[in-house]
Amino acid sequence: MTDPDTKTMTDDPRSTSSSDGGDASAPAPRVPLPPRSATSGAVSTATDREVLTTAPGISVTGLDAFYGSGHAIKDVSIEYVPNKVTAMIGPSGSGKSTVLRCINRMHEEIPGARATGKVMLDTDDIYGSGVDVVAVRRAIGMVFQKPNPFPTMSIFDNVAAGLKLNGIKGINLKERVEQSLQGASLWDEVKDRLNEPGIGLSGGQQQRLCIARTIAVEPQVILMDEPCSALDPIATLKIEELISDLKQRFTIVIVTHNMQQAARVADTTAFFLAGELIEHAPTAEVFTNPSDSRTEEYVTGKFG
Amino acid sequence: MTALGQLTPRRRITDRVMRIVLAIGTAIALIPLIAVIYYLLSKGLGAWSIDLFTKDPTGNFLGDQGGIKSALLGTIEMVALASAIAIPFGWGVALYLVEYGRKGRFASTVRYFVDVMTGVPSIVFGLFVYATLVLSGWGGSSFSGWKGSVALALLMLPVVTRSAEVVLLLVPDALREAALALGTPRWRVTLRVVLPTALPGLVTGSLLAVARAAGETAPLLFTAAAVNGTTFNLGERMNSLPVQIYNDVQSPSDALVQRAWGSALALVTLILLTTLVARLASRRSRLS
Ligand SMILES: Nc1ncnc2c1ncn2[C@@H]1O[C@H](COP(=O)(O)OP(=O)(O)OP(=O)(O)O)[C@@H](O)[C@H]1O
Ligand SMILES: [Mg+2]
Numbered sequence: 196m197t198d199p200d201t202k203t204m205t206d207d208p209r210s211t212s213s214s215d216g217g218d219a220s221a222p223a224p225r226v227p228l229p230p231r232s233a234t235s236g237a238v239s240t241a242t243d244r245e246v247l248t249t250a251p252g253i254s255v256t257g258l259d260a261f262y263g264s265g266h267a268i269k270d271v272s273i274e275y276v277p278n279k280v281t282a283m284i285g286p287s288g289s290g291k292s293t294v295l296r297c298i299n300r301m302h303e304e305i306p307g308a309r310a311t312g313k314v315m316l317d318t319d320d321i322y323g324s325g326v327d328v329v330a331v332r333r334a335i336g337m338v339f340q341k342p343n344p345f346p347t348m349s350i351f352d353n354v355a356a357g358l359k360l361n362g363i364k365g366i367n368l369k370e371r372v373e374q375s376l377q378g379a380s381l382w383d384e385v386k387d388r389l390n391e392p393g394i395g396l397s398g399g400q401q402q403r404l405c406i407a408r409t410i411a412v413e414p415q416v417i418l419m420d421e422p423c424s425a426l427d428p429i430a431t432l433k434i435e436e437l438i439s440d441l442k443q444r445f446t447i448v449i450v451t452h453n454m455q456q457a458a459r460v461a462d463t464t465a466f467f468l469a470g471e472l473i474e475h476a477p478t479a480e481v482f483t484n485p486s487d488s489r490t491e492e493y494v495t496g497k498f499g
Numbered sequence: 500m501t502a503l504g505q506l507t508p509r510r511r512i513t514d515r516v517m518r519i520v521l522a523i524g525t526a527i528a529l530i531p532l533i534a535v536i537y538y539l540l541s542k543g544l545g546a547w548s549i550d551l552f553t554k555d556p557t558g559n560f561l562g563d564q565g566g567i568k569s570a571l572l573g574t575i576e577m578v579a580l581a582s583a584i585a586i587p588f589g590w591g592v593a594l595y596l597v598e599y600g601r602k603g604r605f606a607s608t609v610r611y612f613v614d615v616m617t618g619v620p621s622i623v624f625g626l627f628v629y630a631t632l633v634l635s636g637w638g639g640s641s642f643s644g645w646k647g648s649v650a651l652a653l654l655m656l657p658v659v660t661r662s663a664e665v666v667l668l669l670v671p672d673a674l675r676e677a678a679l680a681l682g683t684p685r686w687r688v689t690l691r692v693v694l695p696t697a698l699p700g701l702v703t704g705s706l707l708a709v710a711r712a713a714g715e716t717a718p719l720l721f722t723a724a725a726v727n728g729t730t731f732n733l734g735e736r737m738n739s740l741p742v743q744i745y746n747d748v749q750s751p752s753d754a755l756v757q758r759a760w761g762s763a764l765a766l767v768t769l770i771l772l773t774t775l776v777a778r779l780a781s782r783r784s785r786l787s
Pocket of ligand 2: 291292293420
C-alpha cells in the first residue's frame, strides 16, 4: 500500500534526501550546529518574564518517514516559530510522535526506521552530512510521555546527567543543577533532598525532573511528546505553566491529545491525520474557525 | 446472590481434589531435597573439625589422612579465575546482543550457539580443554589450575550470557531513549545508564553461574587433575572440592568416605553463600 506513495514522494523535488542535504536551495555552509553558548549564561529565573534570548526556529520541508516499508509521514512541511509553543494534535497513529522524533533524529534509533526530507534548525540542516547527531540532540532536547528519570541516579545526578554523561567540563554543576531545577519549577520541592533517588518523586515531580534534565544541557528547542498524559490535572497544570515560562527561552513543540491543553499553551496548532499535515494555524483559529473540514470534525469531537 | 451465581458442589469438590493432589505432588518433590540435606548435615557435620579445614590431605589410607584445605582453596582459586574470564566475556556478549545486535543475523547466530553451549554436558568442556591445552602441554605443564579454570569458564559463559541478556532486555527502552535524547553517544548510554541499571540483576545471574561452576567435577578431572598440597600457583596442578570428594568416596577407608561428606557439606555451604549473595544483589534491583 505504501509503494505508490513512496515513489511519488521520492520524485517530489521538495523531498530532498537526507544524504544530499547540501543542495542548491540550502546554501548554508556545513558547519556544526551553533554552540549552545547562544543561550548559556542567560538562564532565567521564574520571575524574569521578558524574552532573554531568541531561540532558533525549526523548519521542516518535505519530510517523509518510514518504519520498514510502512510510510508513516507523507511529505510534511511545517514551520516551528522561535520562542513560540507549537502544539501537534491528531488521532492516534497520525504520526505526531514520528514527526517529533524526526526533528531530533531519534527516529533513526528505531531499527528499520528512516526519514527523508529537510529539517533546518535556523540555518543548519540537521540531516546534513557533516552534522553530528549528538550535537543535534543537545540543541534539540526531548521530554517523553512517561517520566523516565534514571533509576540509579539521585535527583541531582539526574539533572546533571546530560552534562556528566557527555563529559561536558568547565561548568559549575551545582549552579547549573539549581538553575535547571528552578527553571523546571521543582527546586523548592527538592532542594533538601537532592541526594535522594529521582524515582522517589511523584509522577508530576518526575516529569518536571525530566524537564530540568533536558534544560540542563541548554538546548535551544524542546520537544515534548504528550508530557502530561501520565499526570493528574494539578501536575498537568503545573507543567503547562512551566511551558509558558520556558517559551521565553526555548522554542517548544508539544504533542498532545488534550485539546484544552493545546488551547491553553500553544501559540499555533498543527493538525495531523494519517501521516499528513492537514492544517497549521494560530491556535484560536484552529479551534474556532478551521479551514479544513477534517480539522473541524476532529476538534469538535466528531472523530478521533 | 443469584446474580453472582452459585458454586456448584461438583466444582467445589474438583477444586478441593486438585488442591490436595498438587499439595501431595509438591511434598513428594521435596522429599529427595530434604533427604539430601539431612544426609549432608548428619554425615558431614560429624566430619567437620579444625583440622579438616587447616590441613592438606596426606594421601595416606591409614594413619593421619589430613584435611581438605588444598581442595577448598583450589576450588575458590579456580572458580575465581574462571569467573574473571567468563563474566566480562558473557556480559560483553550480552551487551552486544541487546544493545547493538538486536534482531540482526549475526546476533541470532550468536544467540543460537549460546543456547547450544548451554546444553553441552560439562565433561565435554573438560575433554575439550584436555585435548587442546593439556595434551599439548601448553604453558609448560600438562595439568594445571588455569586449565581447569578455562574449562569452568567455558561452562559458565553461556549461562552468564543468557542470564545477562534477559536482565538487559528488562532495562526499559525509555531510559536508553532519555539518555540518547540528551545527546549521549550510544556506547556511553550502554556503559553509564544501561549497565548500572542492570547491575544487580547481572550480578545475580553471574553468581548463579559461579555457584554452578563451583560444584563441577568433570571439567576439572582431566584439566587441573588433583594434588594433595595447597598451591597458589594456577600454573600447577590443583586440588578442588568436587575432585577431592570424587576420590575420597571411592576409597575403601571409612575415614576418607567420612571426609567426603565433610567436603560435600563444605561445598554446599560455599554454594549456599554464593546464592545468598546473589539474592541480596537481586533485592537491590530496580527492574521489576
Ligand atoms: N516503532 C514502530 N514500528 C513500526 N511502526 C511504527 C512504529 N512507531 C509508530 N509506527 C507507525 O507509524 C505511524 C505513526 O505513529 P506515531 O507513533 O507517530 O503516531 P502518533 O500520532 O504519535 O500516535 P499516538 O497519538 O497514539 O501517540 C502509525 O501508523 C504507527 O503504527
Ligand atoms: Mg505518539
